[in-house]
Amino acid sequence: MPQAALTNSTFFKLRYKPGDLSNNVYLDNFEINSTPVSVKNVNATGFEFEIVPNPANNFANIQINTASTNQVHVLITNLMGAKVAAFTQKVNSGSINTLEIPADVFTQKGIYFVNIEMDGKKATKKMVIQ
Numbered sequence: 001m002p003q004a005a006l007t008n009s010t011f012f013k014l015r016y017k018p019g020d021l022s023n024n025v026y027l028d029n030f031e032i033n034s035t036p037v038s039v040k041n042v043n044a045t046g047f048e049f050e051i052v053p054n055p056a057n058n059f060a061n062i063q064i065n066t067a068s069t070n071q072v073h074v075l076i077t078n079l080m081g082a083k084v085a086a087f088t089q090k091v092n093s094g095s096i097n098t099l100e101i102p103a104d105v106f107t108q109k110g111i112y113f114v115n116i117e118m119d120g121k122k123a124t125k126k127m128v129i130q
Contacts, residue, residue: 055128058106062099069093075115
């Protein structure tokens, strides 16, 4: 690579044209530079939550950490988007709030989505029932 191309504004374009016998693409030993690159996880919702344990068997809790005391709306759906459970509960600021997921969610194994809404902001995480 020419030295003039090693700037902060160098772009690479990879074009793929499948052949008659294969549609595989391999990039080997591809390195822009040796500095690690990361993306900071931006929390724009004003709250964070985890599902514990995940995957779950016959119980799970939602742990919410928020900067404001408010009502949180929880909607649990299956992969098809059908509502499995929904509830609203008050959470307090300055501590981790634990919300118990209703037992009727654990009747069938599978993947579910836990949707949290608070102060008009939403976040979704995947939950696995074994």
